Amino acid sequence: MAANAEDGVVPLLNPILAKENEDHLYHFGIKRTTVDLPKTFGDVRFVCCGGSPARLTLYAEKFAKDLGLEVGKNLSQTDRYVLYKTGPVLWISHGIGAASLSIMLVETIKLLHYANAKNVTFIRLGTSGGLGVPPGTVVISNGAVNGEVQEFHIQYIRGKKVLRPAIFDEQLWNDLYNLGKELNMPVATGKTMCADDFYEGQSRLDGAFCDYTEKDKFDFLNELHSKGVRNIEMEATCFSAMTHRAGIKAAIVCTTILDRMKGDQVQVEHSDYLDYEMRPYNLVSEYIKKQTGLGNK
C-alpha cells in the first residue's frame, strides 16, 4: 500500500483500523471521539520532536515567545510524552531509543490523519555524539545506519525480522544544510548511526560492561567514519524508516555534544551545553518561519 500523497493528508496505512470510528491514542491519553481533532490539529504543518520532555517544552515556549503565539498547556494526558502546539507546529518528546520513539510516531501519525492535517513535515531535533566533528556541530542526517551498519530500521513482526529502508528526504536535508550555512552555523551533513544503547552499542569504554579494547573501539569508529557516519544517536533508523514508509517528509538535526574520536564521557561545560542544545532549534525554527511565513512583519 502506498502512502496517500495525492491530497497530502497524513495517511493511515492500516485497512483494519481505517474501518473503526474510535481510537484511543493510549500514550497521549487522547480519544478520537472525545476531542475535535480536525479543529485542534488540522492546521499542523510541522512536527518537531526530540528525546527530552524538558527540552521540547523549552523549544515550544521559545517558539511561542519568538513569534507571539500561544504555547498553551501540554496536550498529552499522560507522563509518557509531552505535546505542545504553537500555531502550525507540534512539539513532542519521544523519550530515549527507537522503541519509545516508535510509539510516539504511530500515535502522532494517527492523530494527524484523523485531524485531516496535510503536507506535514517531521523533524527530530536531538543531541548526539559526533564522529570527527567538533562539539557543537549541527549534523543534518543524509542517511541512517543501524547497529549492523546497514541502512535499515529493524522490526520484529510476528516472530520475523523485517527490514525497513531508512531514507530521508534529500531536498529537505539539503535545504536545512544550506540554510545553516547561510546563517553561519557550524553545520555538517553525514550519516547518523542509530544505536540501541548508549554504551556498548556505541563502542564506549565507560559502561558497566566492556569486553573489547580501546583499539577495537577506534577500529569500529574509524570504520563508521569511513562510511560517512558523522554522529551517533539512538533513533535515526526508526525515525527515517517510519516517516518514509508513511510518505512523510522528515529530517534529523542533531547537535553533537562531544567528539567520540576524542573521548566517551560527556564533559561539556554547562553554558556550552545550553548553547549547543539550542542550535537545532535555531536552525529548524528559521526553516519553519521561511516555509510558513510566520514571523514576517
Add this chain to the structure above:
Amino acid sequence: MAANAEDGVVPLLNPILAKENEDHLYHFGIKRTTVDLPKTFGDVRFVCCGGSPARLTLYAEKFAKDLGLEVGKNLSQTDRYVLYKTGPVLWISHGIGAASLSIMLVETIKLLHYANAKNVTFIRLGTSGGLGVPPGTVVISNGAVNGEVQEFHIQYIRGKKVLRPAIFDEQLWNDLYNLGKELNMPVATGKTMCADDFYEGQSRLDGAFCDYTEKDKFDFLNELHSKGVRNIEMEATCFSAMTHRAGIKAAIVCTTILDRMKGDQVQVEHSDYLDYEMRPYNLVSEYIKKQTGLGNK
C-alpha cells in the same frame, strides 16, 4: 569475566573503566567524585524500577508513607529518569523500551558498584498486555523472549549481533509467586515477550501501519501462548539479560491491563487501572518488608 559474587558487591565488568577515578553518570547527572556515593547509596538492597516517572514517584511516596521513611527529593539531576531513595530501596524510572532501560541499568549498576552496595536485588514493576489471563493479573516472569521468540536480549556491538541469555532468578520468581498466593492476589507465572514497539511488534491491529490480517495476529498470539508466554511488554529480555550478566538477582512483576486475546485497545476503567497499577507495588513492597524486616513493630 564472571560477576563478582564473593563479597556480594555489585560488580563492574569493565576492566578499562575500573582503572578510572572519575565517572559521570550522564543520564542521572551524578559525578562519582562530587557525591559521597558509599554514604548516600551504600545501604541499597533493592532497586525497584518501571517505565513511568509518575508511577515510580507514586510508589516511592507510598513506600515512604507506609513505613514511616523519608522519600526526600528526586536524586536524578536530569529529566531522563527519576530516582528516589527510601531507606534501602531505590525507585527509578526507565522510560519505554530496552534502549532507554539499558542506560538506566548501566548507570545504576555503576552507581551501586561505586557505592559498594552489596547483595542488591533488582525488580521491574510494570504494566503489560496479558495473553489468556484476565486484566489485573499480576504476571511474575519466569522467562523472557525477544521479537524472534527466542530467550535472548539482542545487542549490536561494533557492528555484530550479540545474543545475551535472558534468565531470571528462579528462587526469586518462585518466592514472589508464592507470596502473591499467600496474599490472595491474582498472580500467575509465565514467560514475558519483550517487543520493540507497541503496535506491529505486539501484533496489534490498531497501529498506523498493518500489513497482516486478524487471523495472522491470532495465529501469532496463540503460538506465543503455546510456548508459555503470558504477557507482552517492552523491556523483559534486556532487563533479565543485563542483570543476569552482572550476577544480580532480578525479577519482573507486571500487571496486565487487557487480555490481548480479546482486543488491542486499552479500555480499562480509570478506577480499575489505578487498582491494577498498584498490584505490583503491593506484592513487591510486602516482599521487601519480609526480606528487610522493615515495617516490623
